[in-house]
Amino acid sequence: MTPDALIPSHPAPPSLRLPHPLALTRAGLSGFPSPAQDYEGRTLDLNERLVKRPSASFFMTVTGDSMETLGIQDGDLLLIDRSIDPRPGHILVALVEGEITVKRYQLIDKRPYLCSANPDYPPIPVEDLGCQVWGVVRSVIHDYPV
Template identity: 75%
Template sequence: MRDGIFLPHSSPLTLALPHPLALTRAGLSGFPSPAQDYEGRTLDLNERFVKRPSATFFMTVTGDSMTGLGIDDTDLLVVDRSIDARAGHILVASVEGELIVKRYEMLGRRPYLCSGNAQYPPIPLSNLDCQVWGVVRAVIHEYAV
């Protein structure tokens, strides 16, 4: 499976977008003020998802091997090279020259890269050329509208 296309990312631009405060209530107790949605809050997606700009890149996923873990074909990944990989992290790695996205797991006492789709068996890392490119910090899924 080919899991991605590396998209280089230069220093992020600041773009503050409207971000109204959304509150959830346990029950109905009247109507909220219509002005509540326009309180002037903003959200910069780079500030939210890019914790270390010099170590962050974006990657578009191709394939279906991670669908069970919420990563679908054409999703955008935010990948941080500064995070040390641990079991349970989703990684971008080069394995035998192929760039893939998998979850790093210890099965028994051996390291594996595992898919989120049962059609793809775990990849044992013993005796393979594997270089971790980074840890996936966020997944951005765009709905077809």
């Protein structure tokens, strides 16, 4: 996957609280919740929820199909955090030989690799290439066509 656009996070994003009704569901019951629940006054600010370290975070739009089985699709917006130390299993944004890529960090035979979630793309050995990690993917924002 390569970036379509890199968008820096605002160092101190303004608060934007949107309605966030409490959804109550219980197994075994049918019917509809009270319409008054939609007006309980709960709100959610996505900056507070998703951006843990604004000064170390940025957004990136991705293209490609190499990470689709992990829920990262063409056109998705990623929230990347540069302050997280990469560990095996993390999805990283890295610069590999001049190309920005999104891959899962894995150890194979005790050697570090950047691996695609698509079998059409072979693992990239980190040790043998010029690789600079830009950050760890914290969130994926996916729009559904409506």
